[in-house]
Amino acid sequence: MSKSLRQFSFEDVEKHNKEGDLWVVIDSKVYDLSKFADLHPGGPNVLYAEGVAGKDATDTFFGLHRHEVLLRPQYARLQIGVIEGQEEAVKAPVPGALSKVPYAEPTWLSTGYYTPYYTDNHRTFQKAVRQFFEEVVRPEAIRCEENGKKISQEVVDKMSDLNIIAMRLGPGRHLKGRTLMGGIVKPEEFDYFHELILNIELSRFGTRGFVDGMLNGAVIALPPIWNYGSPELQAKIIPEVLSGKKYIALAITEAFAGSDVSGLQTTAVRDGDYWVVTGTKKWITNGTFADYFTTACKTEKGLTVILVPRGEGVSTKPIKTAYSPTAGTAYVIFDKVRVPVANTLGEVGKGLSVILSNFNHERWMVTGCSVGAQRVIVEECLKWANQRIVFGKPLTSQAVIRDKLGKMITRIEACQNWLESITHQMNNMTYNEMSNKLAGQIGLLKQFVSRCGRETAEDATQVFGGRALTVTGMGKLIENYHRTSGFDAILAGAEDVLGDLGVRQAIKKMPKGARL
Numbered sequence: 133m134s135k136s137l138r139q140f141s142f143e144d145v146e147k148h149n150k151e152g153d154l155w156v157v158i159d160s161k162v163y164d165l166s167k168f169a170d171l172h173p174g175g176p177n178v179l180y181a182e183g184v185a186g187k188d189a190t191d192t193f194f195g196l197h198r199h200e201v202l203l204r205p206q207y208a209r210l211q212i213g214v215i216e217g218q219e220e221a222v223k224a225p226v227p228g229a230l231s232k233v234p235y236a237e238p239t240w241l242s243t244g245y246y247t248p249y250y251t252d253n254h255r256t257f258q259k260a261v262r263q264f265f266e267e268v269v270r271p272e273a274i275r276c277e278e279n280g281k282k283i284s285q286e287v288v289d290k291m292s293d294l295n296i297i298a299m300r301l302g303p304g305r306h307l308k309g310r311t312l313m314g315g316i317v318k319p320e321e322f323d324y325f326h327e328l329i330l331n332i333e334l335s336r337f338g339t340r341g342f343v344d345g346m347l348n349g350a351v352i353a354l355p356p357i358w359n360y361g362s363p364e365l366q367a368k369i370i371p372e373v374l375s376g377k378k379y380i381a382l383a384i385t386e387a388f389a390g391s392d393v394s395g396l397q398t399t400a401v402r403d404g405d406y407w408v409v410t411g412t413k414k415w416i417t418n419g420t421f422a423d424y425f426t427t428a429c430k431t432e433k434g435l436t437v438i439l440v441p442r443g444e445g446v447s448t449k450p451i452k453t454a455y456s457p458t459a460g461t462a463y464v465i466f467d468k469v470r471v472p473v474a475n476t477l478g479e480v481g482k483g484l485s486v487i488l489s490n491f492n493h494e495r496w497m498v499t500g501c502s503v504g505a506q507r508v509i510v511e512e513c514l515k516w517a518n519q520r521i522v523f524g525k526p527l528t529s530q531a532v533i534r535d536k537l538g539k540m541i542t543r544i545e546a547c548q549n550w551l552e553s554i555t556h557q558m559n560n561m562t563y564n565e566m567s568n569k570l571a572g573q574i575g576l577l578k579q580f581v582s583r584c585g586r587e588t589a590e591d592a593t594q595v596f597g598g599r600a601l602t603v604t605g606m607g608k609l610i611e612n613y614h615r616t617s618g619f620d621a622i623l624a625g626a627e628d629v630l631g632d633l634g635v636r637q638a639i640k641k642m643p644k645g646a647r648l
């Protein structure tokens with residue numbers, strides 16, 4: 133390490149400016165690139181250019197690379213010293229730290245601003261969650277997003293040690309007796325703002341497929357079991373899933389029917405103490421690795437939800453989507469699967485209410501994830517527009533770019549503020565009140581957030597140009613977001629259908645005597 137602390141002057145560096153003897157300065161650090169030049173992914177020639185070889189190439193470097201390049205161990209060791217009297221301006225990110233870039237954090241986390249919703253406990257919780265996600269989950273997210281594999285058991289185990297899977301299902305009796313986030317929040321104090329923090333924090337890595345791969349299946353498929361399953365079924369399935377030992381998926385959608393749930397074709401026919409389930413399901417998140425499927429079936433008496441364990445007659449095939457296979461998106465085939473009648477969730481023929489019972493929570497969860505991802509894009513654009521030099525000036529000197537930034541900021545602030553307002557309502561309402569008063573609002577919110585997300589993805593792509601089209605490099609988060617932001621407009625209910633739901637609910641509630 134003492135080697136890296138050697139002090140040089142610019143005159144010292146300047147002498148090393150040719151092939152075989154090449155030094156450059158980046159952000160006060162001196163790098164010896166003599167041997168690396170031929171291995172440089174951008175080619176050797178660019179490094180021998182005037183203004184680079186033997187010079188301070190800081191601005192040039194940051195116009196072409198993310199800072200993280202310098203932090204990778206194989207490149208960090210190219211540093212041989214520092215320029216005397218200078219200090220680095222770009223610091224390595226500290227896991228858990230808040231960004232100082234304006235609008236990179238929600239108002240409640242920005243220095244000098246106030247909040248009516250969040251307490252000190254939420255702050256402590258947020259800090260611990262971000263630190264854990266950045267230290268433990270981010271490396272896994274990046275690995276899985278690339279190789280398409282499912283989240284490793286090791287990371288799942290670490291998440292369940294902190295009871296993250298349980299907390300992602302929201303406040304409720306399933307948290308009773310659990311130590312949440314190492315004891316930071318008591319189960320009875322855990323509220324929807326804690327859950328919102330989790331949803332926002334887990335979607336900050338620019339790895340959209342992994343967000344769903346992070347056991348989103350449990351968030352949507354387990355509630356029907358604790359709300360409608362028999363005590364025996366609950367006692368077996370809930371601990372297995374919340375401890376991350378077994379995986380579960382919600383199997384409603386088919387190629388035949390999506391938002392029109394009544395058109396489903398998977399059937400369940402009674403045979404003594406068993407259902408015989410036959411049919412197919414499509415786009416089933418976590419389906420490729422799920423052990424259980426909370427499945428909507430047509431029966432003689434109408435729609436019925438049945439928990440189908442993976443076993444004889446159940447097969448799953450991965451579906452290629454625009455996001456990573458790490459989400460486990462599956463085509464599921466049920467071929468005369470025999471399932472005990474005891475696995476019925478709710479009453480036979482009342483499946484629609486079982487399905488609908490969790491929709492509000494799922495849609496609210498998707499908006500939180502979308503807001504988390506969208507805000508990171510705003511930060512990326514602000515940083516890039518500030519550091520990118522065009523025509524000798526920063527990109528921010530262009531009015532058209534400032535206009536795009538203004539619109540992005542407006543959208544993310546509007547999304548977050550409406551989301552927090554609804555979250556506050558959820559914290560103060562009973563389940564029935566929420567169903568009655570918030571279904572329409574959440575539908576409209578989700579439509580608004582996902583539309584904003586796509587507009588921001590488009591604007592960000594224009595700001596980053598060609599860099600937004602490559603999976604690696606400076607615009608990699610923009611590329612991922614642009615490719616996947618449309619998912620938020622479809623998952624948990626298509627955006628147009630949800631917007632319409634919101635309006636229909638409002639019309640239903642119009643006072644009889646309302647006249648101009």
Ligand code: HEM
Pocket residue numbers: 156158163165172173174175178179184189192193196197198201202207210604605606
């Ligand atoms: C410590 C010094 C450097 C290291 C470790 C390094 C490393 C890399 C890496 C890993 C890439 C692949 C793209 C990425 O991951 O972002 C890259 C691309 C590139 N580098 Fe460097 N680089 C260094 C210095 C420089 C300098 C001083 C220049 C000055 C011109 C330069 C010019 C380029 C160019 C033009 C590309 C291609 C960019 C693109 O495809 O968008 N590099 N470099």
